Amino acid sequence: MDYPGNLFVVAAPSGAGKSSLVKALMELDSHVKPSISHTTRAPRGQEKNGREYFFVSAAEFDAMIKADGFVEWAEVHGHRYGTSRQAIAQLMDQGSDVVLEIDFQGALSIKRVFANAVTIFILPPSWDELRARLERRGEDAAETIDLRLRNAATEMAQAHHFDFVIINDSFDRALFDLKAIVHAQRLKFAVQRRARAGTFSALNIPS
Numbered sequence: 001m002d003y004p005g006n007l008f009v010v011a012a013p014s015g016a017g018k019s020s021l022v023k024a025l026m027e028l029d030s031h032v033k034p035s036i037s038h039t040t041r042a043p044r045g046q047e048k049n050g051r052e053y054f055f056v057s058a059a060e061f062d063a064m065i066k067a068d069g070f071v072e073w074a075e076v077h078g079h080r081y082g083t084s085r086q087a088i089a090q091l092m093d094q095g096s097d098v099v100l101e102i103d104f105q106g107a108l109s110i111k112r113v114f115a116n117a118v119t120i121f122i123l124p125p126s127w128d129e130l131r132a133r134l135e136r137r138g139e140d141a142a143e144t145i146d147l148r149l150r151n152a153a154t155e156m157a158q159a160h161h162f163d164f165v166i167i168n169d170s171f172d173r174a175l176f177d178l179k180a181i182v183h184a185q186r187l188k189f190a191v192q193r194r195a196r197a198g199t200f201s202a203l204n205i206p207s
Contacts, residue, residue, distance in 0.1 A: 003092035004194055006185050007114050008032075008099045010178075011107040012122035013152030014077075015133040017168040021122065022101055024175050025182070032182065035088050035100040038064065041079035044139060053081075072102075072109035077147065081106065085113065095195075097182065104158040118185050120178070121162040125169035 012018035026032050038054045040061050049055045056064075061080055064070060073082030083106060091098045100110065104121070111117050124130040130152060134145045159165055164181050168174040185191060193200050193207065 002116065002190070002194060003089065004095040005092035006097045006182075006191065007088060007092060007110070007117040008097065008182060008185070009107045009110050009117050009119045010099060010101050010122065011104045011119070011155070011162070012168075013124070013130065013155045014148040015130050015137070015152075016122045016124045017133070017171065017174065018101055018122045020171070021166075021168065021175055021178055022099055024171075025099065025178050028175075028179065029097075029182065031097055032099050033091050033096040035083065035091070035098050037100075037102070038070075038073075038082045038084070039079055040081075041077075071113050072106045074103055074105045074109075076103050077144075077151070083110065088114070097186075104155050104161070108158070108161060116190075118164070118181065119162040120164045120166060120181060121156075121159040122174070123156060123159065123165060123167045125167055129169075 010018055010022055022034070026034060036050065036052070036054060038056050038061060040056060040058050043049070043052075043055055047053065058080075061073075061082065064082060065073065069084060069086075070082035071085035071088065073080060075081075081103070083100065083102065088098055088100070102110065107119050111119055124133070127149070131145065131149060134140065134148055140148065166174050166177045186195070193205075
């Protein structure tokens with residue numbers, strides 16, 4: 001079904017800058033709301049339950065799967081992540097634009113459920129820069145970084161399935177590109193017709 005709000009699905013390999021870009025977008029645009037996923041991994045750094053993720057046990061995650069509580073879920077880097085269909089639909093039904101950070105498998109699954117979702121893939125400018133960013137985070141051991149780089153090759157090979165691709169070589173430019181995609185989506189005919197139904201009706205513009 002069509003919702004008053006839009007759904008933006010952002011995927012990227014670890015270290016490409018996805019989370020930083022999405023955070024900056026939401027700071028600039030209060031109409032964009034985050035979709036908070038469930039995960040079985042432990043919090044990192046200053047992450048808090050209910051803000052970055054809902055951190056749940058493996059048993060709790062299994063229970064949600066059995067209850068068909070996820071629109072998609074996947075195992076990534078040894079941990080499971082899931083997205084609640086109800087949470088996304090509720091936000092869009094309220095007129096909010098929802099941004100969802102997710103792996104490429106989840107993004108493609110979301111697109112099958114929410115056909116109007118706008119999918120965006122963030123790429124690093126080079127392999128060397130991707131490794132450097134992972135090392136600068138200081139969160140992972142060398143073996144984990146190597147695993148993330150191997151996974152990145154698989155993930156980036158799926159970029160052609162996405163509606164838009166942003167190369168994050170300059171953060172400011174990448175953020176400008178992300179804002180441009182959000183703004184352009186809001187100006188599409190179908191979206192404007194839903195958001196400004198009274199204006200379209202007054203101007204006798206047919207569907």
